[in-house]
Amino acid sequence: MTMTVAQVVGAYLQKYGYLDRNAGDIRSNENVTSALESLQRFANIAVTGEVNSETLALVNTPRCGVADFLPFSTTSNGWQKRHLKYRIDSYTQDLSEAQIGQTISDALWVWAEVSSLTFERVGRTEDADLKILFGSRDHGDNIDFDGSGGVLAHAFLPRRGDAHFDDDENWTVFSNFGINLFIVAAHEFGHSLGLFHSDNRNVLMYPFYNGYDPNFELGTDDIAGIRNLYGGRTAESTIPPRPATREPARPATRPPRPATRPPRPATRPPRPSTRPSRQTSPPTTTQPETRPPTTTRAETRPLTMTRAETRPPPTTTILPGCPDQFDAVFSTATQAMYGFRCEHVYELNTNPGTPRRIRDIFPLLPNNIDAALPIGSRIYFIKFEFQSPLTRFWRELESSPGVCNVDAAMATNDGYYYFFKGNQVYKYRGITLNTVSTISEMFPSFSEDLQSDISALNVLSVQGQPSSTGFVFKNDKSYIIDANTHEILIEKAILF
Missing domain, CATH: 2.110.10.10 (Hemopexin-like domain)
Incomplete structure (x- = not known):
């Protein structure tokens, strides 16, 4: 069924947090106008409250799947530790495993360079704080991807921290063609570490994809945000060595990628038997601890409170200086x-x-x-x-x-x-x-x-x-x- 422009824009406003998912909001011109103004102001385009060509172009821009407008989930504790382990659970056929591993390492390094964080890659059978995978459409977390274009990837805030990349995209490295994995991964890892989207189009945490930048550097907002959570690198600490940035050569037996990507079959074919087997399915947990706000299911879920299996004993010890009033x-x-x-x-x-x-x-x-x-x-x-x-x-x-x-x-x-x-x-x-x-x-x-x-x-x-x-x-x-x-x-x- 083909959606009208109004339906497409309304769904977009709901998906990215500008409009309450209550159906009544769609029927209210006042609410939709306010939501459009919020989107336009955030994206730094002309604020009209109307669906014009500039707004439609924005709606069709590839972007991160995490919502922009999170006015009530407004803080992250970050991770309680400074050394985080990560693993890659599945890959894309667009790049070699060596290229993907190197690019993920590069993307994490940009955050480690300016903070107290360090990262360590572990094997697929080991416990990890950040679990990385490529998947298409329904990839196991109840937050389906939408095919080529649109949502490129999404990530979960601490203390889950996983990052998922849409395998229907044409992932590339060191190139303006396709979707640059390094730029998208560095952005998603910002979420994995506890950062939200920024309305500054000149920083990494801006939600819309701006393409590959060979001279990439974190913006001042990015650096201030990560240091707010984890502090900077002290004079006594050692900056982790920068990963090698030379693009590894493709295996000689791997055919070059065609200039135009053929349509992906409805059922994904098995990987060639000459390649080592690996885990291609996402984690089996269907009720994640922290769900990024891109799923319609999350909006209708009642509030749930995570309690320890054994109820903790009450405490009457109040910190000195705590005022006699509720926050x-x-x-x-x-x-x-x-x-x-x-x-x-x-x-x-x-x-x-x-x-x-x-x-x-x-x-x-x-x-x-x-x-x-x-x-x-x-x-x-x-x-x-x-x-x-x-x-x-x-x-x-x-x-x-x-x-x-x-x-x-x-x-x-x-x-x-x-x-x-x-x-x-x-x-x-x-x-x-x-x-x-x-x-x-x-x-x-x-x-x-x-x-x-x-x-x-x-x-x-x-x-x-x-x-x-x-x-x-x-x-x-x-x-x-x-x-x-x-x-x-x-x-x-x-x-x-």
Whole structure:
């Protein structure tokens, strides 16, 4: 079935995070216009809010499969270690195994050169932090590739870190023809190490493919981002030796690649029997720990919390200097409510006075979360750091470059996002600023005590949509409010 231009663009906006996958957004011209403006602003093209020729050309540009607009998955812990192992699980027939191995090594080296990271290649039967494979269409991770063009590759954030490359592409090295493996691999490994996309078209983490650059260097954003996670290379440390960059010769028995690539058969033929056998299937896990946001399945999955098989014991040890207030609060679809405070989390419905370590219940989350926001069936956690898209998308929130210090955030059923800073509220639709006002002006029914320095907000969700019951937290008190009228219904103390 042929899709219309509007359907193609709508699917693109949803796939890359500019438009909520809720079908209602597609039917709203206002939401689509805002999403188009967000895409155009991110890609640094003319911001019109309309589907013009420049926008259509952008939509058809080969790119990374990881979403651009991740306003609520805004921080990565990175890896807890500095020496990472990688392995190559399968190859493409476009290049020799030696060429692929050398190119992957080159791509990792550009990150090692400017950070404290080192990398070691291991065999296919050994444990590895980063697992690399080439695959076509359905390649085993529920995030299918789309054939030649479109999505070139995708990668998973720590602590999975795998990188997958679309084998329907024409992969090349040291060439402007086809798709250059080095450039794409270096970009994907940025994700594997914890970096997000950048809206700066002059840096590696820009999501759109710019072709091969024989004089490639990391951009300043790339370097600052990786050093924010892992630090720079100290004077005492040794820079890892640069891998040889000479392109290995093809085996004499390997025929040259035709200038025009023939269509790939529906069923991929077996590799020649003269080549050694190797693992060509991706890992068999179908429920990965960390799923890149390109799959439609992920958007409809309910929030799941990874817990240790044996429930960790509660801890009452709070770090000195941790304030008596929550950093963020959220509730699940079953109305279980969690409050985050420094490095601890409280189960407010069942055991409000007994904290547990965040890493014991939510092992992939950082400490000192700034805010939590339920959108649809997912909960998104906000932490403002250098490699946070928030400082790029919502620039008005910055109090200084890269610093946002937002107190709380809230999403409403009409598609607006509210960010609270001091006594001010920033109201956005998508990434377009709608209004800046004081809390007292925008929420006149809030008591005087809530007109500044709110620490957390939480609107209960029913079937993935905000309900009429909300909670406001400040210092050691919580307030139950009517989420529609913002009128305070109940005030009560919190037991820390």
